[in-house]
Amino acid sequence: MIKRKALTALTLICLLIGIVLTGCSSEGSSGDGSASGGKIHLKFMHDWPKGSSPAYFNLVNEIIKDFEDKHKNVKIDVEVLNPDQYRDKIKVLGASNELPDVGLTWSNGFAKPFATGGQFTPLNDIIDKDFKDQFVPGTVESYTFDGKSYALPMEMNITYIFYNKEIFKKYHIDVPKTFDELKQAGEVLKKNGVIPATVGSKDGWPASMWFMYLADRIGGPTILTDVINGKVKMTDPAIVKAAQEVQNLVDDGFFVKGNTALSNDEAKGYFLNEKAAMFLTATWELPNFTTSPDTSKAFKEKVGYFKFPLYEGGKGTDINSYVGGPGLGVFVAENSKHKDVAKDFATYLVKEWGKRSVEKAGILPATKVNTDGLKNVHPMYLDVLKDINEASNVTTWFDTQASPNVSELHHDMMTALFGKQVTPEEFAQKQADALAKEAKK
Template sequence: MNKMLVKRGMAFMLAGAVTLGLTACGKPAGNTGNATNSNAAGTASAGAGQPVELKFSHIWGGAVDPFTPAAKKVIDDYQKANQNVKITVDTNENEAYKTKIKAMAGANELPDLFSTWGGGFSKPFIDSNSVLAIDSYITEETRSKLVNGAFNNLTYDGKIYGMPFFLAAGALFVNSELFEKNSVKIPATYEELLTAVKAFKSKGITPMAVSGKDKWTIAMYFDVMALRAAGPDKIVKTLTKQGSFKDPEFLNAAQRFKELIDAGAFSKGAAGVSNDEAEVPFYDGKVPMMFKGSWAAGKADAKDSKVAGKIKVISFPAIPNGVGNAKQFTGGAVDAVMVSANTKNKDEAVKFQMYFAENFAKESYLAGASMPAWKSEGVDESKLPATLVEVVNLTKDAEGFTIWWDTLLAGKDTETYLNALQELFMGTKTPEQFVDSLQTMYGK
């Protein structure tokens, strides 16, 4: 891969990405403390001040998670440079974490710092005054290090509540070796995708990897199909209750998704399989396709990967009668770390928050696990894994990014969506019934 091409692609991605997000109404989270010093982000400043313990909850603890080593390194580095600071870490798997962090917020027991997602997911935390607004801590120097639109999904009522680290993009990861061996064409259109699904199914090969148990992985597929059907503007307006799910575009997306299901795109046992379990056959080279976020590149090119060098990254194709196109992506700068409004060490917590966000972005990028929401000066992109380079090049001409539904939606609306989608996936709801369930978010 040409090094300059990679750099140009990444430069476009980092400098020009447009994130379609939610600027929701929320209440200020109390006193934001004093302005930060110049060491708040980037370099941990050594010192022997008063002992400080910070409790930090996040999702990167799995043995096979490519982000786990990066998170541990950043935390360890900070503590070595700030020996008066002890960071106590608590980790949980994605779905369990979401449930736990919501319960902790409801009980007013949030840890000093916690990983989260912007948009509607964190809005209840903001509305309940549970999160520290950090505007007064963010210097122009820090702002200059972040990509354009990095705070879009973390701004509520004009105030910033979180520091982002990743820039994610949804893409279709395909095993080119399996396509070649089975004489199946890598799809460029929806019709070719449907043909590929049927071709693999006829050979006894499960075409697409998904977890029906971890509902967010089903949503990865439906979200992009809805984006293709309705386009980004209608998606954002409808999910923020300025439209209607009864518009024909949403039924079109549901019917096309059901069409893939009926064609045998997914394993019959997917409903009882977790995300970690569902990914195994793809990374073992037995399943040819998986739609996931750009973080999947890290596993594809891991040292012990069975599919390294075999994965091609493509955009999910446009669907018939849809108004969206293949240059529109799901994702954006969504993942973030926030500080509890009740922390007893606001300045120290924010200092670590900014250090973690910037350095976790860099370490995860170097590991080939993600694209950063921080500009990547000093990073040699020629050493990046080939699959991540493919994601970068795929998205360099992106028209925009629309965050995932379960992130953009707020509170119970998220569960309404995911539960209805799971029922559509399992065949207990028709596309029409699915759309009707979504419309209940509007109270009518």
């Protein structure tokens, strides 16, 4: 009797362990592409959900479908997440060595641990063979570590102040050329009950754009890159002054109320609903202002943009100096089971992306665009492409250049600066300390 009980117990244990083990093994293989039924499955992850980035979503799907039509034996399994979740998930997958075969990565500080940790595979062969002189200068470099390039850049973005032309016209405001004029415009708008500018400073990075431009205009175009490279200290008077000017704007009520609790998307709503007159953001928003069917035609006609105004007496005297940089690039996982197919797909994706993105989706690719061949393109694109060609400098976003550690601190500090929880001096000092600590390592 007892023996039989023991036997049942033993069988049960074996069964349970069996279940646990099979659970593990099936999880392990689902991460990589696996061949089933003769088809090669590639896992691809991107962060353009249908809801918030329909143009990107559709274009990527179209390219994937074309690729599958050309390669009948390949099936691309797509996983879509919103950017914040994507950022976290990629890190978790990286930590457990289960990256998708092909995926997207941000440049510089974000990509570095993956690249140097051997998670991304170097793509120099593809770049030399298939993309010679095709990328906008400065884009591939953002994914290059120790001479090896780990991603194919997809985007090139620069930052402008987008504004509502109708509101400006209604209150007789001219496009500001100097920072003082910008502040005056804010005063006029405020008097008339319009929010001068919207910003989602809960996220930190949208708030940082204001700081980065002011640093560029006050301290000169190289100052932020110099800070990252340790040539200039974060506590440099020009940086502190830039932070001070940001806080002055906050004090003046220049930004939407309660912005430290608004995410970038929530803040954007104020601009799209015409409650706020200005929105400092990058060109990745262009589709929303030009081609996207989700914004009304009437509103699209009202949107214009201007370059960030110059600061009187500042070192940055060229209005054609921008803050911007490559956004996402395509990586191929080092431990992909079908690396060659994955590389083919990445190449196809970036090539087709470059060909179709401007015309079909209104996205600026990192590959060079021949404007002569473009038909049916919103004039704003031609203006922006012209600006990119004439740019005297594009400073890659400070938080992108910085390590994840400093970048996160920078975001926290930006929110705190907008929320008036730190003084400009503390703002600079804390980041200077973090940078110094990192330089020692």
